[in-house]
Each structure stands twice: as structure tokens, then as C-alpha cells.
Amino acid sequence: MSKSSVTPARTKRVGAQLTPEAIIEASLRIAARGSADAFTVRRLGEELGADPTAIYRHFRDKDELLLSVADRTLGEVLDSIPDGLDWKDRLRALAAGSLAVALKYPAVSSIMASRTTRRTNEFRVVELILGAVTEAGLDGAEAAVHYRMVGDSLLAHVGQRAAYLLLDPESRAGDESSWNREYRLVDAHGFPNITRLAQQLAEVTDDQIFHARVEALITAIEQRAAAVREA
Amino acid sequence: MSKSSVTPARTKRVGAQLTPEAIIEASLRIAARGSADAFTVRRLGEELGADPTAIYRHFRDKDELLLSVADRTLGEVLDSIPDGLDWKDRLRALAAGSLAVALKYPAVSSIMASRTTRRTNEFRVVELILGAVTEAGLDGAEAAVHYRMVGDSLLAHVGQRAAYLLLDPESRAGDESSWNREYRLVDAHGFPNITRLAQQLAEVTDDQIFHARVEALITAIEQRAAAVREA
DNA sequence: ACCTGAACACCGTTCAAGT
DNA sequence: ACCTGAACACCGTTCAAGT
Numbered sequence: 395m396s397k398s399s400v401t402p403a404r405t406k407r408v409g410a411q412l413t414p415e416a417i418i419e420a421s422l423r424i425a426a427r428g429s430a431d432a433f434t435v436r437r438l439g440e441e442l443g444a445d446p447t448a449i450y451r452h453f454r455d456k457d458e459l460l461l462s463v464a465d466r467t468l469g470e471v472l473d474s475i476p477d478g479l480d481w482k483d484r485l486r487a488l489a490a491g492s493l494a495v496a497l498k499y500p501a502v503s504s505i506m507a508s509r510t511t512r513r514t515n516e517f518r519v520v521e522l523i524l525g526a527v528t529e530a531g532l533d534g535a536e537a538a539v540h541y542r543m544v545g546d547s548l549l550a551h552v553g554q555r556a557a558y559l560l561l562d563p564e565s566r567a568g569d570e571s572s573w574n575r576e577y578r579l580v581d582a583h584g585f586p587n588i589t590r591l592a593q594q595l596a597e598v599t600d601d602q603i604f605h606a607r608v609e610a611l612i613t614a615i616e617q618r619a620a621a622v623r624e625a
Numbered sequence: 626m627s628k629s630s631v632t633p634a635r636t637k638r639v640g641a642q643l644t645p646e647a648i649i650e651a652s653l654r655i656a657a658r659g660s661a662d663a664f665t666v667r668r669l670g671e672e673l674g675a676d677p678t679a680i681y682r683h684f685r686d687k688d689e690l691l692l693s694v695a696d697r698t699l700g701e702v703l704d705s706i707p708d709g710l711d712w713k714d715r716l717r718a719l720a721a722g723s724l725a726v727a728l729k730y731p732a733v734s735s736i737m738a739s740r741t742t743r744r745t746n747e748f749r750v751v752e753l754i755l756g757a758v759t760e761a762g763l764d765g766a767e768a769a770v771h772y773r774m775v776g777d778s779l780l781a782h783v784g785q786r787a788a789y790l791l792l793d794p795e796s797r798a799g800d801e802s803s804w805n806r807e808y809r810l811v812d813a814h815g816f817p818n819i820t821r822l823a824q825q826l827a828e829v830t831d832d833q834i835f836h837a838r839v840e841a842l843i844t845a846i847e848q849r850a851a852a853v854r855e856a
Numbered sequence: 857a858c859c860t861g862a863a864c865a866c867c868g869t870t871c872a873a874g875t
Numbered sequence: 876a877c878c879t880g881a882a883c884a885c886c887g888t889t890c891a892a893g894t
Contacts, residue, residue: 587755610845
């Protein structure tokens with residue numbers, strides 16, 4: 395089947411060797427296709443026009459490749475953050491950028507929700523958040539804890555959104571419609587709050603939730619800084 | 626090999642039929658073994674003393690089984706919440722219980738971070754959170770959005786912790802030691818905040834982060850309720 | 857020095873055959 | 876009516892063989 399073409403030239407790459415860079419870029423292309431195209435080693439080989447196992451000559455395993463790919467996506471997040479913002483708007487821009495990139499590369503983001511890349515762009519993100527909480531007025535252990543609160547919360551949130559995007563259509567349809575199905579049918583006596591708020595629950599948007607979650611983080615930092623200032 | 630015993634009796638279950646209940650309980654036993662034992666259909670068959678594919682006579686697929694299992698773990702969370710608490714302590718108890726149960730059944734919790742069970746115990750959790758935000762002074766769309774903020778945040782947080790627990794030891798070791806390795810080696814000039822706070826970053830505990838994240842949610846509700854009261 | 861491809865040890869799920 | 880077991884279409888990864 396691989397020789398069905400009239401030309402004797404192989405469809406595989408001619409001459410050019412595989413590089414870590416090329417593998418990372420092929421990974422990003424696959425990840426950007428979202429749920430339409432699973433991010434597997436075999437798919438990656440296809441995208442590169444090489445044998446699937448060729449990547450093992452450049453990365454120890456798929457996990458190490460993923461960390462490199464993830465760090466590249468963090469670069470995209472950083473590039474999206476304008477200069478000259480105060481600490482609150484810097485965190486807001488980081489949150490918005492993180493979400494946008496996570497939804498662009500859901501296969502990467504969903505796995506990275508509880509990981510750390512330990513690579514340069516992650517250092518830059520950490521530095522950015524630490525700078526923000528420092529500017530807000532926190533230092534020492536307080537700054538460290540609040541950095542982790544922000545970093546972990548953002549990772550968890552965008553990973554959650556990304557994982558949802560990757561769900562098979564059937565599961566997603568079931569989850570999506572629950573506010574207009576199962577939750578409409580609960581016993582009014584046993585579940586008065588659900589019954590009363592059924593309509594509003596169905597109407598909540600992802601944007602509203604995202605906004606509430608990000609502002610909660612900012613408010614928490616602000617309050618803690620104010621408490622520290624008084625003491 | 627299956628007939629190596631002297632007794633002719635089969636080691637498989639004698640007479641007793643499989644039930645959804647028995648399958649759910651076997652699933653919980655496997656999930657409780659954490660990273661030591663992957664939650665797979667084949668492992669489930671082994672645990673039940675039946676053919677792995679027998680479960681398809683009682684659940685449409687693994688996903689439907691998982692939703693049922695997850696709803697059972699929500700029951701455990703609810704049972705851990707004492708009566709008579711005010712709204713803040715009720716949310717704190719829900720958060721603590723959710724984390725405890727998530728760490729007990731990490732394979733379930735890590736998958737459920739972006740899912741909804743659409744089953745009775747989830748209704749009870751939703752009712753509980755809605756009751757809390759209502760008691761705090763929110764209603765209508767405000768109550769609905771803040772419920773989603775709390776519910777999604779808790780799910781994301783405990784799912785994140787659970788996924789970390791399931792990481793293969795090698796990956797976890799790498800992530801775990803990063804604060805004392807990669808982050809200690811960054812360029813002091815380019816990363817002044819990381820350099821200054823390296824020690825404190827390494828010392829942050831999961832408990833501190835959890836506390837900060839939960840209190841941030843409570844503070845956000847409190848502030849919003851105060852703002853609504855004024856208007 | 858790098859790539860290939862067969863092979864291994866896994867997955868979830870289907871379906872014809874058994875009882 | 877339910878269970879079994881072979882089979883299918885997948886995974887990530889290893890390793891001997893090629894160039």
C-alpha cells in the first residue's frame with residue numbers, strides 16, 4: 395500500500411532528519427485539532443512522515459515530550475500578556491491567556507492540570523505570579539502560598555475545561571443537558587433550592603464561572619494583603 | 626491453569642449472579658487501592674470472579690459504571706458532613722470531605738473533575754451548596770453562578786490532587802523535587818522573585834494551599850453578598 | 857547515529873456461542 | 876436471561892535489524 399504511487403519517491407521525508415523541535419511542532423498541530431484527533435504516538439509518526447517509534451530517539455518517553463510541548467504552550471500564554479498592567483490586570487490577563495491556550499490545545503492542558511513542566515516558560519509564569527502577589531503586598535510564606543493558590547487554581551480550572559472539550563460527544567451531551575433534564579425533575583420538596591433556581595442554573599455561562607473564579611483569587615490576595623498591612 | 630486445584634469446584638462465584646450493586650462495590654475496592662491497582666475492566670472482572678465482559682450486561686459502558694461509582698463516593702462525602710453548621714462551616718466540611726474521599730478513590734475523582742453524575746447524591750450536594758450560598762445572602766443568577774464557582778472549583782481541586790496521586794512514581798518524584806532542584810537553579814537576575822522565595826516555595830504544604838483555596842471561595846461569596854445587600 | 861518494523865503487554869468493547 | 880471467551884481496534888514502548 396505504501397508503494398501505490400507511480401513515482402518511486404517515498405512519501406516519507408526525504409533526507410531531513412527528525413529534531414526535537416519538529417516533533418514538538420507536530421505535537422502542537424495534532425493537539426490543536428482537539429477531540430477530532432487523539433494525541434497518540436502513532437498519530438505523531440503519521441504527522442511527521444516517520445515511524446511512530448522514531449520519536450524515542452529524541453525523547454525518553456511520551457511524558458517527557460508532553461512536558462516540552464506544554465512548556466511551549468506556556469510561551470504562547472506569556473506572549474499574550476501585555477506589558478504595563480498592574481498586578482490585578484496581569485493576573486486577569488494570565489488567566490484569560492491560559493484559558494485560551496488550554497482550549498486551543500486541550501490534549502496538552504488536560505494532562506498538565508496536575509503536572510509541572512520544570513522548564514523555562516514555567517519559570518517565567520511563576521515569576522510573573524510571584525511578582526503580582528508581591529506587588530499586592532505579600533511576601534515570604536504568604537507570597538508562596540498565594541502563588542500556589544493562583545497557579546494551582548488556574549491549572550485546575552483550564553485543565554477541567556480542556557478535559558470537558560475532549561469528552562466523547564455522547565458523554566458531553568449528557569452532561570451538558572443535565573440542567574435541563576435531570577435537574578428539572580428533582581423532587582421539589584426534597585430539593586427546594588434546586589427547584590427554585592433550576593432556570594438560573596441552566597443559564598449560567600462558562601464565562602460567568604471563569605470570571606467568578608478569577609476574581610475570587612484576586613479578592614483573596616487583596617484581603618490577605620490588607621490584613622498583613624494592618625498587623 | 627484454572628483447574629490446577631484438587632477440588633473440581635470452580636473458583637468463580639457459585640450460583641450468585643452479578644448485580645449492579647456488586648459491580649459498584651468491586652469498583653470501589655479497586656479504586657481504593659490507588660495507584661497500586663489500575664481501575665480497568667479486566668481487573669474488575671478478576672475482582673468479581675467473573676469474565677471481564679460480564680459487566681456489560683449491567684452497565685452500558687465503563688463510563689456509565691463510573692458515574693454510578695462516583696455518585697456512591699459523593700454519598701460518603703455527604704455522610705461526613707455534620708448537621709447544624711452555618712453556611713461557611715458547611716462549605717468547609719464539604720471541601721474537607723470531598724478531598725478525603727477523592728484521595729481515598731483517586732481513580733474515580735481524577736476522572737470526575739470535569740463530569741457530572743446526574744444522580745441522586747450529586748443532587749444532594751448541589752442542594753447543599755445552593756443552601757449555603759442562599760444562607761449567605763445570594764439568590765437568583767448570583768446564587769447559581771456562585772454555586773458553579775464552588776462546585777467546579779472543588780471538583781477541579783480534588784481531581785487535581787487525585788490525579789497527582791495516580792502519577793507513576795517517577796513522574797511524581799520529578800515534579801515533587803522541582804522546588805528543590807530546577808527552581809533553585811534559575812538565574813537570580815532574570816528571576817528575582819523565584820530566587821528570593823525559593824525556600825518558602827519549597828516549604829508550602831498541600832494543606833496550606835487547600836485552606837487558601839477554600840477560604841478564597843468563602844470570602845468571594847461573602848463579599849458578593851455584602852455588595853448585594855448594599856444595593 | 858538515527859530510523860524501521862515486528863513484537864509485547866496492555867486497553868475498552870463487540871458478538872457469536874454457550875448455559 | 877445472563878455469562879463466556881475469542882476477537883477487534885486500539886494504546887505506549889522495547890529491541891533487533893537495517894541504513
